[in-house]
Every structure is written in C-alpha cells, then in structure tokens.
C-alpha cells in the first residue's frame with residue numbers, strides 16, 4: 706500500500722490531541738496528503754460506539770463488552786477510513802490503535818494478553834502501524850493536565866494505579882518494538898515535543 710500509517714499513544718493527559726494537530730499542519734505545509742483520525746470513533750458508527758464507551762453513566766460495563774466495543778469501532782474504521790486512505794497514498798495520523806487495546810484492556814483490565822492480541826488481529830486484519838509515537842508522561846502530571854481541562858469521562862475516573870499500569874504497559878510495548886514505537890517525553894514544553902516528533906516522522910518518511 707502506498708500510504709503511511711502513523712499512530713499516537715499515551716496515557717490520559719499526554720498531549721496527543723495537540724501534537725497530532727501540530728504534526729498534521731507540519732506535514733501539510735510540506736505538501737503531504739494528511740488524514741487525521743481517532744479511535745474509538747473516526748466513522749459515524751464508531752462515534753456512536755465512542756459515546757457508549759466514554760459515557761460516565763455506563764458503570765456496569767463488563768471488561769469484555771468494553772473490549773469488543775473498541776474492536777467493533779476499529780473494524781469499521783479500518784474498512785471505511787484507514788484502508789482506503791492507505792490505498793490513496795495518504796499519511797494517516799491516528800489517535801490510538803491496537804497498542805491502546807493491548808495496554809488498556811490487557812494491562813489495565815487484566816484480560817489475558819493472548820486473547821486481546823488475537824482479537825485485535827481479527828479486528829484490524831493484522832494491520833500494524835508503520836510508526837507509533839508514544840508520548841510519555843508521569844501519571845500525576847497527565848492527570849493534572851486532565852483536571853485542568855474540566856471534563857472527565859468514564860476512563861479518566863480510573864485510579865492512579867490503573868493509569869500507572871497503562872503507562873508501564875506502553876513502555877513495555879515500546880521496549881519490545883523499538884523500531885516501530887518511538888518514545889517521546891511530553892513533559893517538555895510543547896514546541897520541543899513537536900520538533901522531536903517532526904524529527905522522528907521525517908526520519909521514518911525519508
């Protein structure tokens with residue numbers, strides 16, 4: 706396929722949204738066709754699934770229900786958005802993908818990693834990101850940024866130890882796949898973080 710599939714990952718409050726928008730502008734200025742999208746969501750059906758997943762009232766949601774909803778959103782996103790954009794040669798900047806499922810549902814919810822990985826492969830037809838930017842920040846800093854935003858959803862309400870397990874899970878994945886997953890500290894000022902991301906993406910594309 707002609708395009709490039711770049712994903713962004715990190716704990717809550719790691720600054721993904723800001724940095725994806727900045728990288729999108731940077732790449733467009735250089736003349737690349739860019740598509741920015743996110744999970745869960747990215748399609749009309751996926752957005753409906755997203756609102757179920759993030760609804761603070763859905764406290765009764767079982768971990769397996771949650772896993773399958775993330776994967777349902779992904780299957781739709783893959784067919785409707787990601788695969789067509791890759792075929793058209795676009796650079797896709799996607800806010801979260803399979804790594805988020807492995808980490809949140811595997812390391813966070815403790816669903817056996819073997820099951821999570823198998824189901825992820827089914828939902829994504831085995832597609833892996835070409836490059837993943839992992840924005841790393843310590844949990845208190847990330848949560849403090851969230852609190853500053855004033856809007857807390859079902860997952861943001863999890864305990865510190867849940868978020869710490871997520872961070873550890875991400876760093877473990879990065880250690881296992883150092884060529885695909887580039888870890889960038891997002892504690893620095895946003896301009897420095899943006900230039901480190903641009904450096905990593907330039908090195909990958911060239």
Ligand code: TMP
Pocket residue numbers: 717744745775800801802805806807809810860861
């Ligand atoms: P966001 O806040 O980055 O938009 O992500 C929404 C929430 O969904 C976030 O708490 C992480 C969580 N999530 C999972 O638990 N599993 C997944 O597979 C994905 C894509 C997100």
